[in-house]
Amino acid sequence: LPEEMAFVYLDGLSLKVFREGEGIVRESVYVALGIAPDGERRVLGFWLLPTESALGWEGVLGELWQRGLRRVLLFITDGLPGLPEAIRRVYPQAEWQRCVVHGVRWSLSQVRSRDRALLAEDLRRVYGAESREEALGALEEVKAAWGSRYPGVVGLWVQDSGAFLRFYGYPKVLWPYLRSTNLMDQDTL
Template identity: 75%
Template sequence: MAGARTATTPANWRPPSIPRDREGRYYPSLLQPYARHQVDVGEVAVALYAAGVTQRKAAEVMSLLLGHRYSHETVSALTDGVLEKVSAFRQRPLPEEMAWVYLDGFFLKVHREGLGVEKEAVYVALGVTPCGERQILGFWLLPTENASAWEGVLKELWGRGLRRVLLFVTDGLPGIEEAIRRVYPQAGWQRCVVHQVRGSLG
């Protein structure tokens, strides 16, 4: 079955059909000019692994986030030399401006040495530049999700160079809007429609 990626054309967006290899790594050179519209798979794998997520669980999360099946062997290959990549990923400077920043969190069971398996929150910040390029700004693994922790995440984004955001999109977590206002007072805020629909159905 072919995987779906998105390519830009002058008139519209359309998903070209791309054959898969066993590890899901094949990507035709013809589509390289469109690579700026793709989330960096290696960055996702490294960030999750750095946060303490197992390779098998990281493969599941990547499949969920990126809409493509990844095996734990693929994650293992992507995380070779992970320490240097982790350091660079966590400290890399960010662009000064983002059109949108999506903030979301989900829970995973994480194995901690000496503590067993615990449920912890994975925080995700995904930015979209004014040119439409998507960038994973960071992943954080914390004991629980709350507005105070998100404020710490936002301060880190500011400290790494992100100064202007047109709009933040989040779920309806209590206090999240106020946390955004304290760090990015000029930014707009909108509750994610998907979360609103889920809430109304729940």
């Protein structure tokens, strides 16, 4: 692998696979995609493991290190518990961006159907703001409007605001590509 990648996207996908002697079972495909400093996209690898876990991802990251990838500016991942710590153990200098799409989808799944459109609009003001400061102001409005009704949802966004809003530290032209683990999801934001 190249020694340096600007951005690395890590995401797991659950698939049904045929295992001889077991039949069809669900397993996780771990996928690592990289964007080099010159903008070249590269599949860094994919792995089939029984389940998605931070320990599994740490093994994948260790393999990427062994294959020569020494520096990553920013990892973009979902909110899998323990994953940011696994990244820090292997790539301590790298930053972490939590996938906004995963965060929004989870948040909307936790609220009443009649509140989804309004909450989605308010969250869009957070990640769609023109600056980090404007985003933090919009997050305060989300907290005031929704915090008492949905403390778990709002707590997630407040607690992980640094990770959800990390993309604001990069050039604006890159924001749509850094908010999500899925390069195709940028149009849905």
